[in-house]
Every structure is written in structure tokens, then in C-alpha cells.
Amino acid sequence: MSTSTATTAGTTDTGRAADAAPRRYDHWIAGRWQPPAEGSYLPTTNPATREPGDEVAAGSAADVAAAVAAAAAAWPGWAARPAAERSDVLHAVADVLAAHIDELTELELAATGKVPAQLKVEIDMSVAYFRYYAGVLRATHGRTIDLGAGVHAYTRLEPYGVIGVITPWNLPLNQAARSLAPALAAGNAVVAKPSEFTSTSTLHLARLASAAGLPDGLLNVVTGTGPAVGTPIAAHPKVRRVMFTGSVATGRHLARLAGERLIPVTMELGGKSPIVVFADADLDRAAAAAATAVAFNAGQVCSATTRLLVEDSAHDEVVARVVERLEALRPGVDFGPIITEAQFDKVLAMLADAERAGLRPVSGGSAYPDGPAAAGRYIRPTLYADVAPDQPLARQEVFGPVLVTRRFTGEDGAVAAANDTDYGLAASVWSGDAARGLRVAERIDAGQVAVNGGPLTVETPFGGYKDSGFGREKGLEALHEYAQVKTISLALG
Numbered sequence: 457m458s459t460s461t462a463t464t465a466g467t468t469d470t471g472r473a474a475d476a477a478p479r480r481y482d483h484w485i486a487g488r489w490q491p492p493a494e495g496s497y498l499p500t501t502n503p504a505t506r507e508p509g510d511e512v513a514a515g516s517a518a519d520v521a522a523a524v525a526a527a528a529a530a531w532p533g534w535a536a537r538p539a540a541e542r543s544d545v546l547h548a549v550a551d552v553l554a555a556h557i558d559e560l561t562e563l564e565l566a567a568t569g570k571v572p573a574q575l576k577v578e579i580d581m582s583v584a585y586f587r588y589y590a591g592v593l594r595a596t597h598g599r600t601i602d603l604g605a606g607v608h609a610y611t612r613l614e615p616y617g618v619i620g621v622i623t624p625w626n627l628p629l630n631q632a633a634r635s636l637a638p639a640l641a642a643g644n645a646v647v648a649k650p651s652e653f654t655s656t657s658t659l660h661l662a663r664l665a666s667a668a669g670l671p672d673g674l675l676n677v678v679t680g681t682g683p684a685v686g687t688p689i690a691a692h693p694k695v696r697r698v699m700f701t702g703s704v705a706t707g708r709h710l711a712r713l714a715g716e717r718l719i720p721v722t723m724e725l726g727g728k729s730p731i732v733v734f735a736d737a738d739l740d741r742a743a744a745a746a747a748t749a750v751a752f753n754a755g756q757v758c759s760a761t762t763r764l765l766v767e768d769s770a771h772d773e774v775v776a777r778v779v780e781r782l783e784a785l786r787p788g789v790d791f792g793p794i795i796t797e798a799q800f801d802k803v804l805a806m807l808a809d810a811e812r813a814g815l816r817p818v819s820g821g822s823a824y825p826d827g828p829a830a831a832g833r834y835i836r837p838t839l840y841a842d843v844a845p846d847q848p849l850a851r852q853e854v855f856g857p858v859l860v861t862r863r864f865t866g867e868d869g870a871v872a873a874a875n876d877t878d879y880g881l882a883a884s885v886w887s888g889d890a891a892r893g894l895r896v897a898e899r900i901d902a903g904q905v906a907v908n909g910g911p912l913t914v915e916t917p918f919g920g921y922k923d924s925g926f927g928r929e930k931g932l933e934a935l936h937e938y939a940q941v942k943t944i945s946l947a948l949g
């Protein structure tokens with residue numbers, strides 16, 4: 457626990473400057489800052505420099521209980537309001553977030569060290585989630601069921617009540633907004649637990665939502681570690697559904713807990729997603745997409761397409777083009793650091809294991825030995841070519857800037873290689889023959905497939921097959937995840 461003399465964020469409503477002294481953040485519960493019951497705080501560091509960052513409250517079950525009580529008191533009144541009114545409030549939240557993009561960007565930058573262009577994409581999209589669900593909630597209803605004359609049968613979409621949202625450190629604000637917006641739109645209240653490494657943007661989202669008119673208690677943020685805060689959220693009797701984004705191991709733990717309690721969970725877990733490139737593809741665009749999978753968030757994206765599968769005749773050409781792009785990437789300019797020290801160590805350990813197994817990178821393969829990048833948690837963009845499919849590097853999620861390649865021949869070979877994984881979150885297919893692109897996309901076991909760079913947005917549902925999890929975020933589908941269906945049937949006679 458830290459003993460720093462940082463000021464308490466609860467004393468001011470303004471944003472922080474990039475060079476501001478570290479601050480101490482309390483929980484956001486029932487529309488106000490509330491200190492942790494046990495009185496202690498957790499330190500953070502800036503991943504780009506390893507300098508000390510803001511401190512966040514070290515939450516406990518007592519803080520979770522206070523947040524759940526606030527949420528339980530708040531949601532019935534919210535759910536009873538007409539959809540149009542809830543929509544107006546969520547539009548106001550989007551407006552206020554949009555007006556504070558600079559502040560949210562500074563907070564996220566300090567916690568993650570991300571590069572500005574990428575932060576802009578993530579934070580704009582965070583605002584867009586609120587706008588989108590503010591819109592669709594007015595057009596998403598139950599239905600009437602025709603049971604013949606004399607009967608009026610219909611369904612209603614009803615909220616669960618209190619929903620727990622547990623999010624990781626890789627896209628902090630974005631992943632929080634992705635769950636919070638549909639959860640609130642459907643009439644629920646939320647207790648959110650961001651990662652203890654990257655909590656400040658989610659805390660500020662909640663503060664700004666309150667300022668925009670979201671009733672107190674609907675959006676509570678309790679910070680702290682997974683065992684101290686996440687597990688008590690999922691175990692609390694009044695939490696009726698859990699949305700989890702994170703690792704497979706934690707997902708299994710929370711799914712077991714939810715199974716005991718018989719509550720539904722949405723699991724957004726890991727991936728080892730393929731990018732499939734046929735020889736007739738636009739090889740430059742495909743190579744750029746492969747390099748982006750490594751550059752974007754330094755590969756710390758669950759849907760990153762880090763298995764580069766290339767038709768045999770084009771393999772060496774594609775590898776050369778990707779390597780050229782990787783070697784042009786500048787740390788701190790084109791890509792950011794690894795966000796946690798533990799993850800930095802894990803990526804390097806995987807590279808060391810690969811080295812021991814006889815694998816030699818075509819590019820990268822280490823941290824930076826010197827210069828400014830060595831002070832932060834930067835890892836060189838890395839590519840290993842022709843990695844045997846049974847190698848750990850070809851099977852395990854690295855969650856870092858590491859690509860592995862494999863050759864295939866023909867459509868069947870492409871599909872077999874793409875599906876040779878325990879995961880199934882996303883995929884990318886590149887071919888000059890769009891029909892073939894679609895045929896292959898339909899045969900890949902993954903929740904989301906982009907063909908020739910097709911965009912994936914707030915509107916497009918996202919979620920896993922196989923060990924990548926279950927349930928869907930984004931799109932209309934997410935609104936249904938956060939609502940349960942009630943059937944009502946009336947005999948008219």
C-alpha cells in the first residue's frame with residue numbers, strides 16, 4: 457500500500473494535466489467519491505516511463521456491498537422510466553463525455569502510455585457506445601405473439617437489476633463503455649470494477665455521467681484487485697448478471713462462481729486469431745493489416761490477429777512486406793508499451809521459451825536494450841516465420857507485439873489452419889476473390905470475421921466461439937444480453 461501524499465480526487469472535479477502530481481482516487485458510489493472502507497490505496501505506474509502514477513482505492517467486500525446497495529436502490533426507478541427518457545439521459549452522458557475527451561485522454565494516457573492516434577479511436581468509440589445505445593433503446597421492444605382470437609400474449613424486455621461489470625487494463629475506458637452503455641440502456645444499474653492498473657478513466661466516466669444527469673447509484677465504480685473486489689461483486693446475492701472481459705483463467709473462476717449462483721455471465725476472453733492471406737490478395741493491404749495487429753495497442757487486444765497464415769506461394773513475399781513495416785514502427789510514436797510489468801515479463805518469458813525451443817525471430821524478439829524505450833515497457837515488434845503449429849508461440853495468446861506465420865495450400869488448408877486453435881474470437885481473410893473470402897469466413901469458427909479489411913464497429917456484434925467465451929457485446933445483440941424476456945399472456949374472454 458502506498459503512503460504517498462497525493463491529493464484526493466474527490467476534492468476537485470477538474471481533469472488532470474499530463475504533468476500533474478499523482479492523485480489519490482476514491483471509489484465512485486451513489487453519485488459521489490467515497491473512501492475505501494479499509495482506508496488503503498494501490499499505486500500505479502506510467503507504462504511509458506515506469507514513473508509513479510495515480511493511486512486508486514483498494515476496495516474490499518464492504519465497498520462492494522455499499523455499491524450494490526446503491527445500485528439496488530436506483531434501478532427500479534430508472535427501469536420504470538419511458539425508454540425515451542432513458543435515451544435522453546444517455547444522450548446527455550454522450551454529450552458530456554464528448555465535451556471532456558481531452559480530460560479522458562490525459563487520464564488514459566497516464567495509465568496506459570498509449571499513442572495519441574490510438575487513444576483517439578478508443579475514446580471516440582467510448583462516446584459512440586452511449587450514443588448508439590441511447591438510440592437503439594428507443595427502437596428495441598418485446599413482441600406480441602398471435603395465439604388466436606381471445607388471447608393477448610406479449611413479451612417484455614426487463615432488466616436484471618444490478619449488473620457487475622469487470623474489465624481489464626488493455627482498453628480501459630472503451631471496454632467499460634462497451635458494457636455500461638447497453639447495461640444502463642436496458643434499465644439496469646451497474647457496479648463496475650476496472651483493472652486496478654487502469655481505473656481512473658472509468659471513475660471519471662462515472663463522475664461525468666452523474667454530471668450529465670444519470671441518477672445517483674446507477675453507475676458505481678469500485679476499484680481494487682480482482683480477488684478483493686471482483687469476486688465479491690460476482691458473489692453478491694443482489695448482483696444478477698456479470699459481464700467479464702479478461703483472461704481465460706479468471707473467466708473460468710467467475711463462470712464457476714456464477715454457475716453456483718445460477719446467474720448468467722458474458723465472457724469476453726482471450727484469442728489467437730488468424731489473419732488468412734491468399735496469394736491473390738492485395739498483399740500490401742494484407743501486410744499492413746498484419747502489421748497493425750502488432751502495432752495497435754502493442755498487440756494487447758484480445759481480438760488481435762496474431763497468427764499470420766499465408767498461401768504457400770505468397771508466404772515469403774508477405775513476410776518480407778510485413779517485416780519491412782514492423783521495422784519502421786517507432787516505440788512511443790507508432791505503438792505503445794506493455795501496460796503492466798507482469799505482462800511485460802510474461803511476453804519476454806514467452807520469447808525466451810521460444811528461443812530455447814530453437815525459434816529465431818525474423819524481426820524483433822526482445823525489449824529495447826537502450827534509449828527512451830528501454831525506460832518504459834516497450835517490446836520490439838516481433839515476427840517468427842514458419843512456426844510449427846504445436847509450438848506454444850503458435851497456440852498461446854501472447855498479448856504482446858508478436859506475430860507467428862504458417863503456410864497453407866488451398867481453401868481447405870486455410871480453413872484447417874485457421875481453426876487449429878482453442879480460441880475463436882475473431883479472424884481476418886484477404887483474397888482477390890471476394891466470394892472465396894466469404895466462403896472461408898463462413899467456415900472459420902470465430903465470432904467476428906473481417907474480409908478484405910471490412911470494418912467492425914459499435915454496430916457489429918462481438919464475442920467468442922470456443923475458449924474465447926460466450927455472449928455478445930456491441931450491436932443490438934448486446935442490448936438483449938442485458939435484458940431478460942418476460943412473457944405475459946391474457947385470456948380476453
Ligand code: ADP
Pocket residue numbers: 622623624625649650651652680681682683685686687701702703704705706707709710
Ligand atoms: P489480465 O490478464 O488481462 O489482467 P485478468 O483476468 O487477470 O486479465 O483481469 C481482468 C479483470 O479481472 C481485472 O479487472 C482483474 O482485476 C479482474 N480479476 C482478476 N482476478 C480476479 C478474481 N479472482 N476474481 C474477480 N476478478 C478478477
